[in-house]
Amino acid sequence: MPVAALRRAVRESVSGLPREFWWLWTSTLVNRLGAFVATFMALYLTLGRGYSASYAGLVASLHGLGGVISSLVAGVMTDRLGRRPTLLIAQSSTAVSVALLGFMHDPVAIAAVAFLVGMASNASRPAVQAMMADIVRPEDRVRAFSLNYWAINLGFAVSAMGAGFIAKYSYLAGFLIEAAMTMACAIVVFVKLPESRPTRISKGSAEEVGLGTVLRDGRFMSVVGLSFLVAVIFQQGSVGLPVAMGRAGFTPADYGLAVAVNGFLIVALQLPVTRFIERRDPRQLLIVSSLLAGYGFGLTAFAGSVAVFALTVCVWTMAEIVNAPVQTGLVVRLSPTHGRGRYQGMYTLSWAVAALIAPLMSGLVIDRFGAKWLWGMCAVVGMVAAAGYALLMRRLPAQEKAGETARETTEVTAAKTDAATAEAGAEAAVNRV
Structure with missing residues (x-):
C-alpha cells in the first residue's frame, strides 16, 4: 500500500506537464550534473595552482560580478531574440569559456576568463524561467518550478560528489567534462525545444x-x-x-x-x-x-x-x-x-x-x-x-490575487480583437504591427 501511494504521489507530481517542459527539465538536470567548476574552483586555485586564498576570493567575486551583469543583458536578449536563441548562446558560450578556463595559467587570464564564465553560465536563467512560464499552464507553474528546482539540487548533489573524485586525478578533466555536458544541453535545446516566446499580433495588444x-x-x-x-x-x-x-x-x-x-x-x-x-x-x-x-x-x-x-x-x-x-x-x-x-x-x-x-x-x-x-x-x-x-x-489588486489566468485571458482577448481589427482593414492598427 505505501508503494502504491508513493507511485500515485509521483504520478500526480509529474503528470499534466507538456513534453517541452521535460526536455527543458532534462537540460537543467544535465547542466547541473556537470557543474564541477563552481564546486572545486577554490580548491583548484589554492591547491592545484598554489594561489592565495585572497586571490581565490577575488576570482570568485569576478565570477559573481559576471553573473550580475548578465542577469540584465540575458533578460533583454530573452525578450528580443527569444528564449531558444538566448539559451543556445548562453550554454555554448559557457561550454567554450569553461574549457578555456582549464587551460589558463596566468593569474590575470584566469580572472578574466572566470568573469566570462560567470556571465555565460548565469545568462541562461532568465530564458529558462521565461520559457517555463510560456509553456506551462498557470495552475501548474508552482509544480513545474519545484520540479526544476529539484533537478538543480539533485544535479548539484551528484556533481559535488563527482567533483571531489575527479579533482583527485585531474582538475582539467573536470573543466572539460563540464564543458562537454553543457554543450550537450545546448544540443538538447537546439534539437528538442521550439521557440516559446509569445507572438505579438500588434503593438496595441501589449504595452512595450x-x-x-x-x-x-x-x-x-x-x-x-x-x-x-x-x-x-x-x-x-x-x-x-x-x-x-x-x-x-x-x-x-x-x-x-x-x-x-x-x-x-x-x-x-x-x-x-x-x-x-x-x-x-x-x-x-x-x-x-x-x-x-x-x-x-x-x-x-x-x-x-x-x-x-x-x-x-x-x-x-x-x-x-x-x-x-x-x-x-x-x-x-x-x-x-x-x-x-x-x-x-x-x-x-x-x-x-x-x-x-x-x-x-x-x-x-x-x-x-x-x-x-x-x-x-x-x-x-x-x-x-x-x-x-x-x-x-x-496591495495586490483583486484580479491578480486570482492568479495569472485572468491576466493571460485578457491578453489573449486583446490579441484576438487586434487581429479582427486588422482583418477588417483598420489601417492604423496595421501600421503599428
Whole structure:
C-alpha cells in the first residue's frame, strides 16, 4: 500500500506537464550534473595552482560580478531574440569559456576568463524561467518550478560528489567534462525545444516593455528587494556557516556533514511539499518561508554540536523548499507576457547581487562583532522580509490575487480583437504591427 501511494504521489507530481517542459527539465538536470567548476574552483586555485586564498576570493567575486551583469543583458536578449536563441548562446558560450578556463595559467587570464564564465553560465536563467512560464499552464507553474528546482539540487548533489573524485586525478578533466555536458544541453535545446516566446499580433495588444518599465514597476521592484533580503539569508549557508563553524573549532568534515542535510532534504521533500503547497495562498507561504529562513539561521547562534547545526539546517531548508517555487511563480504572475525575460532577469539580479554582497557582509560582521551577531541579523532580516511580503500582498489588486489566468485571458482577448481589427482593414492598427 505505501508503494502504491508513493507511485500515485509521483504520478500526480509529474503528470499534466507538456513534453517541452521535460526536455527543458532534462537540460537543467544535465547542466547541473556537470557543474564541477563552481564546486572545486577554490580548491583548484589554492591547491592545484598554489594561489592565495585572497586571490581565490577575488576570482570568485569576478565570477559573481559576471553573473550580475548578465542577469540584465540575458533578460533583454530573452525578450528580443527569444528564449531558444538566448539559451543556445548562453550554454555554448559557457561550454567554450569553461574549457578555456582549464587551460589558463596566468593569474590575470584566469580572472578574466572566470568573469566570462560567470556571465555565460548565469545568462541562461532568465530564458529558462521565461520559457517555463510560456509553456506551462498557470495552475501548474508552482509544480513545474519545484520540479526544476529539484533537478538543480539533485544535479548539484551528484556533481559535488563527482567533483571531489575527479579533482583527485585531474582538475582539467573536470573543466572539460563540464564543458562537454553543457554543450550537450545546448544540443538538447537546439534539437528538442521550439521557440516559446509569445507572438505579438500588434503593438496595441501589449504595452512595450523595456528595462525602464521594469524599474518603474514599484510593486515588482519591491518583490526584487524582498527577494534580495531572503537571498542574503540563504547565502549564509555556504558563506557564513562554514566560517562560523571553523571559528568554533569544527572541522570542514563537520560542516560538510551538517550542510549535506540541505541537499538531502530538498531531494527528498521538494516534490511532496510542493503537492502540499501548490494550491495554498502564496502570500502566507512567502511570509512563513521568510520567517523560517531568518529564524533557522538565527537558531545557529545557539548551536554547539554538529547535530544542532544540522537541525538548524533543517529549518532553513524547509524555508528554501517553499520559497523557491512560490517566489518564482509570483515573479511570473507580476510579469507582462511580452516582458517576462526582462522581469526574470531583474529577479535573477537580486540573487546575483546577494551572492556578491553576502561574503563581504558575513566576513565583516564575524570579524568585528562575532558570529552570533550575524545569526541575529539573519533573524531580523527574515522578519523584515516577512513584514514586507505582508504589506506587498495587501496591495495586490483583486484580479491578480486570482492568479495569472485572468491576466493571460485578457491578453489573449486583446490579441484576438487586434487581429479582427486588422482583418477588417483598420489601417492604423496595421501600421503599428
